Amino acid sequence: MEKAKTKKTINDFGNQWKIHGELSADHWTSDQMFRDHFPKDFDFSILKGAKVLEVGSGSGRILHMLSNYQPSQLTGVEPSKAFENLRINTADIPNLHLLNTSGSKFDQKNLDVIISLGVIHHIPHADKVVNNVFNSLKKGGYFIMWVYGFEKNITYVVLQKILRSFTIFLPDYFLDKFSWLISYLFDFYGLISRVLFSSRLSLSGYYKNVYSKCGRKEKKYIIFDQLNPSYSKYYKKQEVYELLKRNGFENIELYHRHGYSWTAIAQK
Numbered sequence: 001m002e003k004a005k006t007k008k009t010i011n012d013f014g015n016q017w018k019i020h021g022e023l024s025a026d027h028w029t030s031d032q033m034f035r036d037h038f039p040k041d042f043d044f045s046i047l048k049g050a051k052v053l054e055v056g057s058g059s060g061r062i063l064h065m066l067s068n069y070q071p072s073q074l075t076g077v078e079p080s081k082a083f084e085n086l087r088i089n090t091a092d093i094p095n096l097h098l099l100n101t102s103g104s105k106f107d108q109k110n111l112d113v114i115i116s117l118g119v120i121h122h123i124p125h126a127d128k129v130v131n132n133v134f135n136s137l138k139k140g141g142y143f144i145m146w147v148y149g150f151e152k153n154i155t156y157v158v159l160q161k162i163l164r165s166f167t168i169f170l171p172d173y174f175l176d177k178f179s180w181l182i183s184y185l186f187d188f189y190g191l192i193s194r195v196l197f198s199s200r201l202s203l204s205g206y207y208k209n210v211y212s213k214c215g216r217k218e219k220k221y222i223i224f225d226q227l228n229p230s231y232s233k234y235y236k237k238q239e240v241y242e243l244l245k246r247n248g249f250e251n252i253e254l255y256h257r258h259g260y261s262w263t264a265i266a267q268k
Helices: 002-020 031-035 061-067 083-089 126-136 154-167 172-196 204-209 216-227 237-245
Strands: 051-055 073-077 096-099 111-117 137-148 250-257 261-267
Touching: 031 061, 051 061, 051 126, 061 073, 061 111, 083 096, 111 126, 126 137, 126 237, 154 216, 172 204, 172 216, 237 250, 237 261
Parallel strands: 051 073, 051 111, 073 096, 111 137
Antiparallel strands: 137 261, 250 261
16 A cells, blocks of 8 residues: 555656746745755755755756755755656756665665755655665764644645545646646735734745745646645654654754744754
8 A cells, every 4th residue: 555655656746747847047946945944043064065865856956956055966866757857957967966766765875965855745654765864874964854744734734635635636737727726816815814814824924935936837836736746744843853763863953944844954
């Protein structure tokens, strides 16, 4: 059952990257967007000259962001059939090595930093990936992951679960059009939240600081990404901590990004 769900999720993303795999030079691919995942006091200098690997490279968006920090070695891991699209999108990144394999199977050692933004929450067997990450880092190396959060999102999680009960069965073409419509509805929700509720509604912080700064194409993709995958988990803070702790990590720091998701920074 777990293998079937994993295979279906990888296939979902493979199809998704073929639709939304084009990268544009705007906020969606900016350094500001990258830094928004981290606490303000995060030391980005750990990336310069480091051996860095990304789990779940998708279209290559994060790899481009990481390359700005001049790692000595950069590796992208992507298991889906959109791997060739990833290769094309990242052809100009220096010192880059791409692996067409999964987060639980890549074979690398003595890495300085492993990063995975927006991926672990789509992996049913997350422990297998996190354990492989731990074994691939050098002593003192960092694992940085960003996942959907459960806290303060209960209403949204329930609504999203109801929508996904039928959107996961929609052909990608129709889901793309449906996501376009929902993207406008979320803009209206953001306006209502700001004008009538002083941004106290669920996801209002995310809308203001992330979603509203994106173009329509990226807004549509964000919605599509919520409604398409076969598997999504919204992590509680304690679940994030325990996932890392039981796989050997120490010095675990958790950052509640805009009150809706979790960025975890841990060391081996």
